[in-house]
Amino acid sequence: MLNNLKKVLFLFFGVTIMVSCTGEIDDLKPINQETSASVFDNPEAYKSFLAKIYAGIAISGQQGPAGNPDLAGLDEGFSNYLRLYWKLQELTTDEALIGWNDGTIKDLHYQNWTPGNEFIRTMYDRILYQIALANEFLRQTSDGVLDSRGVDANLKAEIQTYRAEARFMRALSYYHALDFYRNVPFTTEEDPIGAFLPNQTNGQDLFSYIESELIDIDADLMAPGQNEYARADKAAAWMLLSKLYLNAEVYTGTARYSDARIQAEKVISSGVYSLEPNYEYLFLADNHLSNEIIFPIAFDGLNTQAYGGMTFLVHAPVGGSMSPADFGVSGGWAGVRTTSAFVEKFPGMENSADGRELFYTAGQTLEIENVSRFTDGFAIAKYKNLDRSGTPGSDPSGEFPDTDFPMFRLAEAYLIYAEANVKGGGGDAGTAVGYINLLRARAYGDSSGNIQASDLTEDFILDERARELYWECHRRTDLVRFGKFTSSSVWPWKGNVPGGTTTESFRDLFPLPTSDLSANPNLIQNPGY
Structure with missing residues (x-):
């Protein structure tokens, strides 16, 4: 199923998108100065534009590795979607901290950020940029527009699938906006192009919108495992919907654990996915071979050269006495490590029998x-x-990796089922224990790490999610869902204190950027900021 998507995905449409501070496209300006309508006279442009939407979460410009950024005035490595998403999900928790002095980056782990934090602001901008891209694609592919261009029926049917994928990608970015900021400016393809001031949405309305979009596109997405590699299918939408429901109580005040379980079951029962026998294979340069990954962010060392994304995630953790050659790169960036609070999740710590423990300790304290x-x-x-x-x-x-980022994988579907069952979402307790033991049997190589039904508690599940999914952009969301992100738990250097301290509960949400509040009087800052 690879089908050369790592090449197709990054054959750029060749357009520069100018995005206003309110997040909507001001203009669509192809490099050759054609109008968007004339560009779309070429049938291949539809797939190329869709490729650009996928590429937007992997790279950050029109050429690699830098030199023509999507967002003007921002360093391309700094402003990369995945790199920013990872920092906000991981550096703010016990799983990761960074030693660099880049701007206010350390404030993320210290949990003392302000609305002026450039990492929080740029993630916000990148999310709105992605939404703007999807909106423009959907404007250019409506039935009326396609009919006016004389697009034939076969291509129209194909474009209908493309539209469903674009709506999935928009829903994915809106999910990230909901999780990080909650009350963001809201736009769709129905809104006008150009400078206007979007109204602000809220958690309940945005949740309902994402839910309705994912349900509505199901019929037009391809069956699980039938699309090209790294393109969304029904299973990707089920996983995103399952995660939305899993966190529904945080977002809306109403628990939806039964719905989370049902969507996870659909992924599991599809029969398309299976656990990768070797946990480490999930994170290597040929991880596209794994049958466990449901939806990746695709990278290619020749075709996706950028200083964010997986380039960051492979280089930044390498330093000290670590050999870059052991990681397939030319050099390490000596930045990212973990805390003792996370290390302690593994029995025996650096000598754990749990094979998911991938610590490097030589010369490290x-x-x-x-x-x-x-x-x-x-x-x-x-x-x-x-x-x-x-x-x-x-x-x-040795600079740019081939390693893909596993955004959704089968292991998380098992964990969602188990958590939903424990939290009153129905299902079968024995099945939940069985799913967890599949993960632990892989980790331990035998049944020595297996658990009993009495072991399956909320605290266990939170820790098991950390052991299974660390550094995969889940930890902050998990800690918020379990009420342990700010005011009720500590880890080293949280609160800018060596031993850690609690922080204010309003930091469960990030602030809206000061720049957008100044530009759009329709926006109200999140509480506490």
């Missing part, structure tokens, strides 16, 4: 005396630009 010193804190050797045979990825310079 468990405790962090100096946040800026890479050797303070255990390193994590999870993502590598090596394939299963140990061969480096395709880029001969």
Whole structure:
């Protein structure tokens, strides 16, 4: 199913999108100065524009690795969607901290950010940019517009699938907006092009919109496993809907655990996906071979050269006495490590029998005396630009990896089922325990790590999610859902205190950027900021 999508996905449409501070497209300006209508006279443009929407969560410009950014005035590595998403989900938690002095980056782990934080602001901008791209694609592919261009019936049917995928990608970005900011400016393809001031939505309305979109596109998405690699299908939409329902109580005040379980069951019962026997294979340069990954963000060392995304996730954790060659790269960036609070999730810590424990400890200290010193804190050797045979990825310079980011995978569907069951969402307790033991049997290599029904508690599930899914952009959302992100738990350097301290509960949400509040009087800042 790979079908060369890593090449197709990044054959750029060749357009520069100008996005206003309110998040909508001001103008669509092809490099050759054609209008969008004339560009779309070419049938291949529809798939190319769709490819640009997918590419927007992987890379951040019109050429790699830098030089023609999507968002003017921002460093391309700094403003990369996945890199920012990872930082906000991981650096704010016990799973990761970074030693660099780039702007206000350390404030993320310290949990003392302000509305002026450039990482929080740029994630917000990147989310709105993605939504603007999807909106424009949907405007240009409406039935009326296609009929006016004389698009034939066969291509129209194909474009209907493209439209469903664009709506999925928009729903994905709106989900990230809901999770991070909640009360964001809201636009769709029905809104006008150009400078206007969108109204602000709220958690309940945005939740309902994402839910309705994912349900509505189901009929037009391809069956699980039938689309090209790294393109959305029904299973990807089921996973996103399951995650939406799993967090519904946070977003709306009403629990939807039964609905979360039902969507996870649909993924599991599809029969298309199976656990990767070797956990480490999920994070290598040929992880596209894994039958466990439901929806990845695709990267290619020759065709997706950027300083964000997986380039960041492979290089930034390598430093100290670590050999870059062991990770398939030319050099490490000596930035990201983990805290003792996360290390302690594994029995035996660095000598755990749990095979998911991928710590690098030589020359590293468990405790962090100096946040800026890479050797303070255990390193994590999870993502590598090596394939299963140990061969480096395709880029001969060793700079840009082939490793894909596993956004949704089967293991999480098992974990969602188990959590929903424990939280009163129905299903079968024995089935829930069985799913967890499938993960633990893989981790331990046998049944020695298996649990009983009495072990399956909320605290266990939160810790098991950390052990299984760490550094995959889940931790902040999980901690917020379990009420342990701000005011009721501590870890090293949380609150800018060596031993950690609690922080204000309003930080369960990020602030809207000061720049957007100044530009749009329709917006009201999130409480506490």
